[in-house]
Amino acid sequence: MRATKFNFLSRASASAAPVIRVSNNIARLGTTKEGPKPRQLLSLPPFPAQLIPSLFRGSDAPLRVTAVSWLKHYFADVPGSVIQLHFNKGLVQMECSNPRCLSGDENKMAPLRKISPNVVMEAGSKIYVPVSIVESRISKRFDTIPSGTLYPNADEIEYLQRLVMYKDSAILVLNKPPKLPVKGNLPVHNSLDALAAAALSYGRDDGPKLVHRLDRESSGIHLMGRSKESIAQLLWLFSDTRKAKTSSKTWDDACAATTQKFWALVIGSPKEKEGVIRAPLSKVLLSDGKTERIIIADPSGIEASQEAITEYRVLGPTINGCSWIELCPRTGRKHQLRVHCAEALGTPIVGDYKYGWYMHSKWKQMPRVDVEPTSGKPYKLRRPEGLDVQKGSVLSKVPLLHLHFRELMLPNVAKFLEVFSEGPVDKHSTVATKKDVLRFVAPMPSHMKISWNLMSSYLV
Numbered sequence: 001m002r003a004t005k006f007n008f009l010s011r012a013s014a015s016a017a018p019v020i021r022v023s024n025n026i027a028r029l030g031t032t033k034e035g036p037k038p039r040q041l042l043s044l045p046p047f048p049a050q051l052i053p054s055l056f057r058g059s060d061a062p063l064r065v066t067a068v069s070w071l072k073h074y075f076a077d078v079p080g081s082v083i084q085l086h087f088n089k090g091l092v093q094m095e096c097s098n099p100r101c102l103s104g105d106e107n108k109m110a111p112l113r114k115i116s117p118n119v120v121m122e123a124g125s126k127i128y129v130p131v132s133i134v135e136s137r138i139s140k141r142f143d144t145i146p147s148g149t150l151y152p153n154a155d156e157i158e159y160l161q162r163l164v165m166y167k168d169s170a171i172l173v174l175n176k177p178p179k180l181p182v183k184g185n186l187p188v189h190n191s192l193d194a195l196a197a198a199a200l201s202y203g204r205d206d207g208p209k210l211v212h213r214l215d216r217e218s219s220g221i222h223l224m225g226r227s228k229e230s231i232a233q234l235l236w237l238f239s240d241t242r243k244a245k246t247s248s249k250t251w252d253d254a255c256a257a258t259t260q261k262f263w264a265l266v267i268g269s270p271k272e273k274e275g276v277i278r279a280p281l282s283k284v285l286l287s288d289g290k291t292e293r294i295i296i297a298d299p300s301g302i303e304a305s306q307e308a309i310t311e312y313r314v315l316g317p318t319i320n321g322c323s324w325i326e327l328c329p330r331t332g333r334k335h336q337l338r339v340h341c342a343e344a345l346g347t348p349i350v351g352d353y354k355y356g357w358y359m360h361s362k363w364k365q366m367p368r369v370d371v372e373p374t375s376g377k378p379y380k381l382r383r384p385e386g387l388d389v390q391k392g393s394v395l396s397k398v399p400l401l402h403l404h405f406r407e408l409m410l411p412n413v414a415k416f417l418e419v420f421s422e423g424p425v426d427k428h429s430t431v432a433t434k435k436d437v438l439r440f441v442a443p444m445p446s447h448m449k450i451s452w453n454l455m456s457s458y459l460v
Contacts, residue, residue, distance in 0.1 A: 041093075041128040044074055049123035067092065067127065068117035086129060087117045093128045094119070157199040160192075164200070165221075165440060170230035170414035172200060172208045175442040176222040178400055182213045196224065212238050212332060217351070219445045220262070220405025230413050237410065238332055248420075254411035254436045262327040262337055263315075263444070265394060265402035265451055266347035267359045269323040274313040277340045280305040281333050293354075294335040296343050308333045310340045319455045321363055322350060322394060337403065350394060350451075351401035392447030394454060400447045408440045 047070065065073075071083050071092070086092050093112035112128055166173040174192075176182070181191040197207030208224035211234040225231030237255060245252050282297040282305040297305030309330040316324050325347075327337050338355050342348035348356020392400030415434040444452060 041130060044070075044127045044129070047121045047123060047125040047127075065121045066117060067094070067115055067119040067121060070121050070127065071129070084117065090114045091130050092117075095126045095128075156195060160195055160199040165442065166438070167202070168226075168414045170226055170417060171234070172196075172224040172226055173408075173440050174222045174224070176214055176219055176405075178217055178219045178445055178447075181216045182210065182222065192222065200224075211235055214405060215335070215338075215401070215403070217401035218403045218405065219442075219448070221408045221440055221442045222405070223408065223410075229417055233413050233417070234410075248416075250436060251411065251416055254416070257409055257437050258411070259407070259409040260329055260405070261407040262329070263324065263404050263406045263448075264327055264337065264341065265322050265324055265350045265448070265455075266341055266345070267322055267350060267356065267363050268347040269318040270312065270314060270325065270345045270347055275311075277308075277310040277312065277344045279308055279340060279344045281308045281336060281339060282306070283334075294333075294339050296339065306333055307331055308336045308340065310337060312340075312345070316455070320394060322455065323347075324452075324455065349401060349403050351392070351399045352403070391450060393450035395450075396447075399451075400445075402448055402451060404442070404444050404448055406442055406444070409437055412436055412438050 047065075068083060068087060072078075072080055075083065092115055094115045095112060115127075160174075163174040163176065164172065165175055176192065183191055183193055193210050201207040204226070208226050209231050211223055211225050211231060214220065214222055223234065225234050237258060280297040281294050284293055284295055285291070286293055311328040311330065313326045314323055315326055325341075327341070329336055335355070338349055338352050342352065342355035342359075348359050353360060392398075394402070412435050415436070443449075
């Protein structure tokens with residue numbers, strides 16, 4: 001009896017022995033760290049002895065239900081890829097039916113073993129899965145986020161809501177900052193479409209949807225639709241088929257007023273102060289076999305191409321080897337403005353190293369003497385005070401892309417959807433008093449504001 005008591009005390013004292021820990025070159029006494037906490041498991045009901053065969057397979061075929069089929073049937077609203085991922089990670093377990101594994105204590109859970117998705121279920125078999133498989137079905141509108149687990153925190157939600165310039169029942173207008181991707185893919189987790197679904201739904205079941213895209217490095221007005229009807233109207237509005245007239249003259253006039261204006265700072269200055277660029281674009285694959293590039297289509301017409309039209313206007317003189325121009329795209333092709341500026345006008349956009357790397361390598365980024373257009377006297381570029389030149393402006397060593405979606409005019413989609421649904425509207429009603437056309441102007445990002453302040457003395 002004494003020996004038993006002695007052994008028990010010795011084991012207790014050994015388990016409570018202090019451990020020396022070293023942190024920041026300082027040794028301290030402490031207790032042993034606790035082991036990893038057990039994963040919270042969810043137990044499925046025992047597999048029933050009798051099932052309706054048509055739930056899994058044809059009624060005429062013999063019933064043979066696998067573990068993955070049973071989980072997909074039980075969690076019908078969880079994507080199959082999520083269930084398969086739990087199997088791949090070895091997180092799906094089943095009670096061990098081997099009598100040698102069972103303990104004599106009836107209250108103690110039987111040992112668990114990992115199973116593969118092809119294990120055939122037997123009557124009474126009980127499966128355990130982590131609670132994470134249930135958390136994945138909380139809201140389907142977050143499935144667009146590639147990671148499957150990312151959800152914007154309070155700071156990200158507040159940040160995105162500060163970008164909202166306008167909101168009604170049909171559309172949502174934001175001022176997108178540079179470097180924020182619009183459309184996500186596997187390596188991109190913080191794209192605007194994914195985060196907006198969670199942060200900009202404003203109590204609706206579905207978040208806003210993309211109707212047009214901006215490049216990751218571009219900034220400015222970003223339009224999103226909030227309902228199926230408005231999304232369909234906006235997609236039609238920005239497509240090439242909108243040339244066709246409708247039965248509503250008011251709607252046609254509002255569509256004709258649709259205007260997109262981009263401001264860009266380009267290296268050099270176009271030969272003509274204003275004009276229209278009609279240069280079709282085609283997509284080519286570079287020699288590495290992975291990188292895609294947009295180029296002006298060959299006149300021979302051998303490669304597939306798309307029509308691309310851009311109106312432009314020079315806003316001021318050439319200062320520091322650069323000039324501001326206004327771009328109005330009449331078609332919406334990928335990288336249309338960047339390619340037209342670099343290849344058609346020969347004046348690539350500042351910060352566009354993909355299509356203007358050669359001009360950037362030749363362009364000296366330093367204050368230089370230019371001539372004022374009014375007096376003809378030398379004009380020296382003013383340097384800003386402080387460290388503002390390091391924020392991606394025209395004077396920084398590596399400037400950011402200077403392309404900004406500044407102004408947008410489009411029909412008041414919310415008003416016209418009400419008119420179309422209600423029929424003829426009295427001229428004194430609240431719907432009739434709303435504007436037919438909406439206009440939005442987005443302020444420039446900080447790096448373009450600095451460049452603008454440096455070079456805007458003689459802008460027209």
